[in-house]
Amino acid sequence: xxxxxxxxxxxxxxxxxxxxxxxxxxxxxxxxxxxxxxxxxxxxxxxxxxxxxxxxxxxxxxxxxxxxxxxxxxxxxxxxxxxxxxxxxxxxxx
Numbered sequence: 001x002x003x004x005x006x007x008x009x010x011x012x013x014x015x016x017x018x019x020x021x022x023x024x025x026x027x028x029x030x031x032x033x034x035x036x037x038x039x040x041x042x043x044x045x046x047x048x049x050x051x052x053x054x055x056x057x058x059x060x061x062x063x064x065x066x067x068x069x070x071x072x073x074x075x076x077x078x079x080x081x082x083x084x085x086x087x088x089x090x091x092x093x094x
Contacts, residue, residue: 008077011063011069012070013080014059016084017055018057018059018060019059020091021059024092026038
């Protein structure tokens, strides 16, 4: 996720990406039922996959700022929030 002075919804976008990554991993793991190895696989992903870990950590690091990002929601903020869609689509399709 790129940062910058014009990025108004940074924390929200990071949270969306983190939830998508975690959601996809959980869905893949539990499609045949929930088992202990599913939780272990999620933990393993956080330990082994540094990009996955970085994005998940970014998603919750400043999550307390998300509510403030939605104050005075504007077209500019909506457009900024929409910039997460290509990465979100890549996660869902990949």
